[in-house]
Amino acid sequence: MLGFIATLDHPEMVGVNPEVAHEHMADINFMHGVAQAWEAGKLFHIDLNDQYPGRYDQDLRFGSRDIKAAFYLVKFLEDVGYDGSKHYDAHAYRTEDYEGVKDFARGCMRTYLMLKEKAVQFNADPEIQAILAEINAEDPALAALFGKYSSEKADAIKALDFDRVAISKRGLKYERLDQLTIDLLLGMRS
Ligand SMILES: [Mn+2]
The missing domain is CATH 3.20.20.150 (Divalent-metal-dependent TIM barrel enzymes)
Incomplete structure (x- = not known):
């Protein structure tokens, strides 16, 4: 639509x-x-x-x-x-x-x-916000490539060398974040 x-x-x-x-x-x-x-x-x-x-x-x-x-x-x-x-x-x-x-x-x-x-409460919860800050932290080397599309940016991304194995070793803590959200919704975080 x-x-x-x-x-x-x-x-x-x-x-x-x-x-x-x-x-x-x-x-x-x-x-x-x-x-x-x-x-x-x-x-x-x-x-x-x-x-x-x-x-x-x-x-x-x-x-x-x-x-x-x-x-x-x-x-x-x-x-x-x-x-x-x-x-x-x-x-x-x-x-x-x-x-x-x-x-x-x-x-x-x-x-x-x-x-x-x-x-x-979610927005003020220090543990939840710390995980979000960690997940959403931008790689300064990539920050300039975000935003509006351009063929120059696309070429620069294609030229980057990503270490897939190293990247995948870092857990993103979504299980912990989701459980904290459930705890919060069920009234177990004051
Ligand atoms: Mn309806």
Whole structure:
């Protein structure tokens, strides 16, 4: 859709409204899609709900199925300062009465706000941030080659000699980082 929008006569009028369930239905990483739309300046709206992969459009209560995906989504929206609509395109179980529907609606908003607090905690956690700093540390020799593409940069990268064995000996600590994230989400890091 982002590619299509760029071909329109008035692309500035058009953006996207991604929905959690529509991406999770096809087992796609929703946060990555949202980040791509954000980077393109096209995140005009967002539909928050939840969904099991491979099922019909379930529109489950936000955060009720994949809490970690919901966390990273909320963290992304808060970190970049998205201030557009946050729409819960979801509905309660058919088993609910009127009060149950209100429980569902409150739950959507409560989970968003809890995850927003968890994102603040994640960003302030010294051990998590130390691992991220280590993972994301840039090699000064490569820094000049990042960013916008040019054929000169491409040639320079092709000419580099990477020591595959040495590089692969360094663990990236994603298991530790992920477990710390789980501990945080489950309330085991104060
Ligand atoms: Mn839906």
